[in-house]
Amino acid sequence: MPLFGTDGVRGLANGPLTADLALTLAQATAVVLGQGRTAEARRAQGRRLTAVVARDPRISGQFLAAAVSAGLASSGVDVLDADVLPTPALAFLVADRGADFGVMVSASHNPAADNGIKIFSRGGVKLPDIVEQRIEAAMSAPKLQPTGGDVGRISRFADAEDRYVIHLLASLDQRLDGLTVVLDCANGAASGVSPETFRDAGANVIVVGADPDGLNINDGVGSTHLDALARAVLEHGADVGIAHDGDADRCLAVDAEGRAIDGDQIMAILAASMKRRGLLAHDTLVATVMSNLGLHRAMAAHGIHVEQTAVGDRYVLERMKEGGFSLGGEQSGHVIMSAHATTGDGLLTGLNLVAEMARQRTSLAELARIMTVYPQVLVNVTDVDRARVKEDAGVADAVAAASAELGDTGRVLLRPSGTEALVRVMVEAADEHTARAHADALAGVVRERLAL
Template sequence: MPRLFGTDGVRGLANRDLTVELALGLAQAAAQVLGSDAWEAGRRPTAVVARDPRISGEFIAAAVAAGLASSGVDVLDAGVIPTPAAAFLIADIGADFGVMISASHNPAPDNGIKFFAAGGKKLADDLEDRIEALLNGEKLAPTGSDVGRVRRFADAEDRYIVHLLGTLPHRLEGIHVVLDCAHGAAAGISPEVFTDAGATVTVIGNDPNGININDGVGSTHLDLLAKAVLEHGADVGIAHDGDADRCLAVDHEGTIVDGDQIMAVLALSMAKRGMLNRRTLVATVMSNLGLRLAMAANDIHVLQTRVGDRYVLEAMNEAGYSLGGEQSGHLIMADYATTGDGILTGLQLLAEMAGTGKSLKELVSVMTVFPQIMVNVRGVDQHRVNDDEVVAAAVAELEHELGDTGRILLRASGTEPMVRVMVEAADHPTAHRMAHSLADVVKQRLAV
């Protein structure tokens, strides 16, 4: 039986995969696992519950709150706020745990349930497994005054906004930014924060109606943002995803700036200010070769992890690193947040523009982006990708041809018979030729 929890909580089609019954059961099970320390200490647990604005979040949040309160947990309902805001608030008020209801950058029909432990930290695998194991077991059933209460978290947004503004090394006066809030959880907070920080703000994608989240807007659809930056003559554009844990950017010429480039800018800034712990940046194996070369040229080490923000975060926590992230724009700044925070990332990026007087285009010029081609090879035995001698020989031949001007990465899918072939090279034609050539070899050798 497949594991219920994925790499980022429990997700699925709302009211089909993610039902009221499942949400209720997960909340009841989580109350037992994540509230245990409070009960052992002789007090009632407190949990923060939040959601993004997709329509299904309303009934799922109600089911989660019911499951927690019926188990004796006091619930603070923070309403619609970003995922990183929920994580921050759990730590800020000393709650025992929290629940975020969101499917991030997925379309509106999907939804998800993500649990945070005390301190706003993501759950370890063993805690998720314990919750899953209790899902169909006996539940807590207090009565009378021992049941939990559900109250509105009245100052949730204000606490988070004050926190974000407190991270700024520079005010943002003189910068005109276009914000794309993806019709998501950032719509009510991001424009206010950037305005309070001193920027001139133009906003798009800030009219959530429950069904338009991520629909043609946000970090997965940057064309509209690029167009708006050019039309308004803005200095920069910032795009969030539905739950605002990601940030991608557009420079004043409408050119897309991805997470690798943002990491390069922030890593150099933090290193100059003595804030980049051990002069190390944590990134995944999918990060562009240009990022590694740019960091090496500035005496900054890049520690690579498996793909997925949870693996970046694990590596950061293990050694106390201060900056890490993914090409997708999911950046973690450990001095200020326990998870990716798209609003925080955007603020820090604009603060570097304000502090240096440089445009975003000038700042990201520190890194040369190598063309990167990805080919998904389906219908193959992905488990043999690292064992086939012919595939290995083909990789070696291409790596020899590339030398120091590129790299090759083969990744087996963990969920379906597929291998991802990624090639980086100094020019697009070379990357394209090599990626498809290697994909053909994989298809021929590993077909099922």
């Protein structure tokens, strides 16, 4: 199995993901990303490379981030330690400080026992597959071993959070005064910075899930558990609820009635707003194959083209860069606004969603009426050989039959997970009963044909 998945390296901390692996991965990263004209120019000037390192508040992040920093410094890279910050903050800071690369220690929405390592190249951009493959190969090759004064230094990035807050506020052309916002920070990396930023933007802020202890990240809170946020919105009579995940690269929302608003609906709202204001490049939205059929139909009604990519916000970003597009994202709440960010940013997304409410002086429920959400059933099939899902003829025949029966009233998607040992079966249809029946039947075929 490749070391890198859909979003970096991820696994059980101190299980597969050890301090030794983190150190070796950092050393290999220094070798691979230390190549190229910019790096050579720095060395010619007698300057060392620079990397920004940050983490979410998981307790394992302490030793893993320390191992990453040690691996980089031992390879002659100066480390700016930003401590606990969201993943999009790390990406922004790499670009803002002109660093050569950055490393984020986080397992995003996974449970506290897991952790992960995400690497960003110069400019704060996630790595393409080919570069990740080169880094993985370099883990078994000779490392850089400078001595004396050539080893790297590790220093505290003291104003990292302030720089990020200023950047977020600069993205807004509309204040949030008069709106009451409940923020669910998932007991994660945004627990400090998100409430501060929304208050600075003018909102009345109520906070839940903002007491991280290293073990409670994503535990019943955050974008994967919206019930606590919905209850808080109703209890306080708030206008809107915004939910982040553990590293705050996602944003989902809850309207004033406690109804969930997913990433597709958020993208539809932002796309229509940006088109109206002349900010939607080429009148195009980039979304993944998992986005709801309702998003495609809503965008067509507004004269907006939808480009599709594989699952993963880095694939969305790659297509955005190729086409010069300004908005893209995923149903899960990764939304990329390329004028302000190089990756999904849950704080940026939430701020701009609430700003649209203020701009139009209307409710989130009213804005969300832009699209009809088609029933979508997702079944995760475990204990199967996910590598064979695209090759098995029996599975292919079952998918073709279901697709033919649904016609243009639905669709079928099977894909191996990039982060977990399972196959995802997704079916959309005009009604939930039909979607469920097809999803369960296809899941049964996958279990039978691909059983380990």
